[in-house]
Amino acid sequence: MERRKIGLYLGAIVLALWVLLPIYWMANLSLQSEIEIYTVPPFYFAPHPSINNYWFSFDIESAVKYFLTQGQALSLFIPGVMKDFPRSILNSVIVGVTVMIYNILAGTLGAFGLTRIKFKGAMPLFYASIAGRLIPPVVIAVPYYVIIKSVGLLDNLVAVILVHIMFTMPFTIWILNTYLLTIPTDIEDAARVEGYSYLEILRKVTFPLIGPAVVAIGITSFMISYGEFFFALLLTQSAASHTMPVIIGSAVSVPRVTKGLICSMGMIGILPAIAIVILFRRYLIGGLVAGAVK
Amino acid sequence: MLALCLVPALTPLFLFGFYPLAYAFYLSITFYNLKTNIPPHFIGFGNYAALVSDSAFLISTTSTLIFAALTIPLIALLSLGEALLLSNNFKGVKALQVLALVPWGIPVVVSGSIYRFIFDLNFGVFNDIAMKLGLAHEYISWLSVDWIAMLIVALAYLWVQTPLPTLLLLAGIQSIPKELHEAASIDGAKPLAHFRMVTFNWLKPVLFIVLVYASLMALWCFDPIYVITMGGPANFTKLITFFTYERMFYFLDFGQAGAVTILILGITVLLIYLYFRALRLGALRLRV
Numbered sequence: 001m002e003r004r005k006i007g008l009y010l011g012a013i014v015l016a017l018w019v020l021l022p023i024y025w026m027a028n029l030s031l032q033s034e035i036e037i038y039t040v041p042p043f044y045f046a047p048h049p050s051i052n053n054y055w056f057s058f059d060i061e062s063a064v065k066y067f068l069t070q071g072q073a074l075s076l077f078i079p080g081v082m083k084d085f086p087r088s089i090l091n092s093v094i095v096g097v098t099v100m101i102y103n104i105l106a107g108t109l110g111a112f113g114l115t116r117i118k119f120k121g122a123m124p125l126f127y128a129s130i131a132g133r134l135i136p137p138v139v140i141a142v143p144y145y146v147i148i149k150s151v152g153l154l155d156n157l158v159a160v161i162l163v164h165i166m167f168t169m170p171f172t173i174w175i176l177n178t179y180l181l182t183i184p185t186d187i188e189d190a191a192r193v194e195g196y197s198y199l200e201i202l203r204k205v206t207f208p209l210i211g212p213a214v215v216a217i218g219i220t221s222f223m224i225s226y227g228e229f230f231f232a233l234l235l236t237q238s239a240a241s242h243t244m245p246v247i248i249g250s251a252v253s254v255p256r257v258t259k260g261l262i263c264s265m266g267m268i269g270i271l272p273a274i275a276i277v278i279l280f281r282r283y284l285i286g287g288l289v290a291g292a293v294k
Numbered sequence: 295m296l297a298l299c300l301v302p303a304l305t306p307l308f309l310f311g312f313y314p315l316a317y318a319f320y321l322s323i324t325f326y327n328l329k330t331n332i333p334p335h336f337i338g339f340g341n342y343a344a345l346v347s348d349s350a351f352l353i354s355t356t357s358t359l360i361f362a363a364l365t366i367p368l369i370a371l372l373s374l375g376e377a378l379l380l381s382n383n384f385k386g387v388k389a390l391q392v393l394a395l396v397p398w399g400i401p402v403v404v405s406g407s408i409y410r411f412i413f414d415l416n417f418g419v420f421n422d423i424a425m426k427l428g429l430a431h432e433y434i435s436w437l438s439v440d441w442i443a444m445l446i447v448a449l450a451y452l453w454v455q456t457p458l459p460t461l462l463l464l465a466g467i468q469s470i471p472k473e474l475h476e477a478a479s480i481d482g483a484k485p486l487a488h489f490r491m492v493t494f495n496w497l498k499p500v501l502f503i504v505l506v507y508a509s510l511m512a513l514w515c516f517d518p519i520y521v522i523t524m525g526g527p528a529n530f531t532k533l534i535t536f537f538t539y540e541r542m543f544y545f546l547d548f549g550q551a552g553a554v555t556i557l558i559l560g561i562t563v564l565l566i567y568l569y570f571r572a573l574r575l576g577a578l579r580l581r582v
């Protein structure tokens with residue numbers, strides 16, 4: 001038994017290190033000045049921890065001034081897109097939350113229609129919505145770009161939101177559908193006998209019952225949308241519509257980039273998502289499980 | 295009339311999913327290259343034929359296969375191992391379950407940036423560690439060694455892609471009825487047989503979902519390539535999605551790009567069918 005315990009704790013330590021080391025390294029770099037970061041060998045602990053980089057993330061102008069006073073010796077480069085960072089976090093949250101709300105409302109309505117209202121074509125429509133998940137994102141890139149351009153939505157957050165909804169909806173429908181089928185319909189039947197309409201039943205009876213699944217798909221769709229890079233990169237061109245992954249993704253490949261800034265931006269960028277994981281973990285398991293396992 | 299409640303959910307799907315898919319199919323059988331003066335016209339399988347004889351395409355198909363062969367089993371094994379570990383009862387397991395889920399919330403772009411910095415030539419920490427451990431005698435540009443670059447991309451990708459399968463498998467393990475375990479114990483099953491007969495059998499449907507998920511993500515992988523290697527060294531990590539992206543936005547050859555994407559779709563469907571057969575799931579229980 002003791003050996004088993006040791007094995008478990010060893011595994012636990014390895015898992016914790018696997019998760020935490022990369023985050024630690026990002027935090028470590030974000031607390032160092034660029035001079036310290038561009039030192040050989042690297043510092044394993046920030047020698048003079050400072051949150052300067054976090055201030056600079058929201059105020060690139062003063063970062064530029066600061067680096068000028070540091071002299072040209074470092075010849076660091078601050079990519080222009082970085083100045084849009086504050087706006088991009090806001091944009092990412094706007095996109096994520098809109099996608100989440102749309103998924104919750106339209107997904108519940110759709111899954112309710114598929115499972116509770118008997119009509120011809122429910123099954124084909126269900127399979128069609130699941131099959132939507134199999135469409136590779138890159139397949140629809142060109143056609144979608146052309147459509148968006150022709151309706152003049154290029155460089156607009158709406159374009160990003162619409163394509164994210166398209167990605168997330170199949171999963172939403174699937175999870176909600178399976179969850180709906182696991183709960184007994186007795187109460188709903190009783191409500192129908194009482195003379196409630198379908199929409200009233202959905203609102204007053206069914207919606208509260210499927211709470212965990214709704215929370216789970218809400219979170220999942222937020223996560224997918226918040227971190228999505230490919231379409232956000234294609235569809236946005238200016239400060240007004242860049243999302244956070246676009247800023248970080250296009251800045252990081254610049255040689256001699258200000259790494260500390262990227263790391264502090266990354267730390268800020270992962271906060272909302274991590275907070276959500278920790279806060280709603282219980283619902284995630286409860287909601288996704290019924291859909292996946294049953 | 296009541297079917298109207300499907301409209302808000304399915305409209306985006308058909309308008310921005312299936313319609314573009316049909317359009318991509320149209321592109322795949324059309325000559326459509328904006329870098330030439332030739333107007334778009336029907337060429338049948340011409341794009342496919344051009345691709346098959348294009349060495350760049352073959353290289354990126356190979357690298358996609360390597361990446362898939364590397365990451366699909368790894369995601370399945372890592373997440374199964376993690377889930378088995380987290381299903382045990384020991385002090386701090388609840389906190390570890392939350393911790394294991396954290397990378398899921400991290401955008402792939404951010405994960406890619408971290409790993410890019412870690413494996414940086416002059417200022418990355420990995421070179422320093424390798425030197426101190428005596429694994430290397432000088433700083434090595436890891437990202438320009440083809441296989442290692444591939445491994446680094448896979449690492450950044452695995453880090454964010456294992457938590458969700460872990461969550462699903464953990465939930466599956468926790469839903470195993472106690473009677474099954476008891477029955478196996480009474481029969482005196484050895485640990486390995488116990489795992490195979492009870493846990494693995496019960497987890498098959500979840501494992502199917504995990505394999506499908508891992509395959510889709512591997513075939514569609516784009517973000518870590520863009521952030522870490524940009525397809526290099528020597529196109530070794532130029533996965534098929536990145537190849538398509540270049541065909542579209544640098545070469546402006548929409549016909550060939552369309553053809554590649556249809557091929558990706560075909561491989562996706564084929565893989566799903568194979569898993570389905572391999573795990574002998576019988577009827578896929580999409581509906582209970």
